[in-house]
Amino acid sequence: MAQVLIRNWWALALRGVFGILFGLAAFLFPGITLGALILLFAIYAVLDGMFAIVAAIRAAEHHERWRALLLEGIAGIAAGVLAFVWPALTAVVLLYLIAGWSIITGALEIAAAVRLRRTIQGEWLLGLNGAFSVLFGILLVTIPVIGLLTLVWLVGAYALVFGLLLLGLAFRLRRHPARVSHAEMTR
Numbered sequence: 702m703a704q705v706l707i708r709n710w711w712a713l714a715l716r717g718v719f720g721i722l723f724g725l726a727a728f729l730f731p732g733i734t735l736g737a738l739i740l741l742f743a744i745y746a747v748l749d750g751m752f753a754i755v756a757a758i759r760a761a762e763h764h765e766r767w768r769a770l771l772l773e774g775i776a777g778i779a780a781g782v783l784a785f786v787w788p789a790l791t792a793v794v795l796l797y798l799i800a801g802w803s804i805i806t807g808a809l810e811i812a813a814a815v816r817l818r819r820t821i822q823g824e825w826l827l828g829l830n831g832a833f834s835v836l837f838g839i840l841l842v843t844i845p846v847i848g849l850l851t852l853v854w855l856v857g858a859y860a861l862v863f864g865l866l867l868l869g870l871a872f873r874l875r876r877h878p879a880r881v882s883h884a885e886m887t888r
Contacts, residue, residue: 714867714871717864721861723864725857743785746781749774796845797842803859822873823874829866834859
């Protein structure tokens with residue numbers, strides 16, 4: 702795992718840059734950012750639902766199990782339509798989705814940092830990133846009435862710090878001795 706991170710330091714750097722850009726957009730255009738997130742979710746849910754229904758029809762034509770796919774498709778389309786019709790409710794659900802995602806990914810990053818502590822230097826940045834993610838998720842769950850504008854700003858701040866920490870880790874990995882010796886060996 703460490704070698705994969707070291708060789709692909711640039712992927713972490715790209716994730717960091719995208720996090721920073723998203724964070725800046727959230728601060729500069731909070732209404733547009735929230736609206737765009739809800740709209741993108743609605744479009745995704747409807748399209749995913751339509752594809753699931755098509756898959757259900759094809760499965761039925763081949764006498765395979767199709768009911769679960771049909772239900773999944775109907776649920777997806779319903780969720781997408783509800784997101785269009787009730788964007789405020791969608792924002793609250795999105796809040797909990799972001800909170801859950803943040804807590805889970807943060808816990809996984811902490812676990813990865815613990816495993817990598819003897820392999821690479823700078824693993825504490827990954828652990829700190831994970832702790833930051835977990836704290837952010839807990840904050841969203843414990844104070845859900847903070848307001849949508851504040852949510853967008855919190856997401857923006859989270860994305861900025863997340864991006865900066867990943868950039869820091871990426872540049873440390875770029876200078877890692879294993880990467881340099883690997884590059885010398887491939888010459």
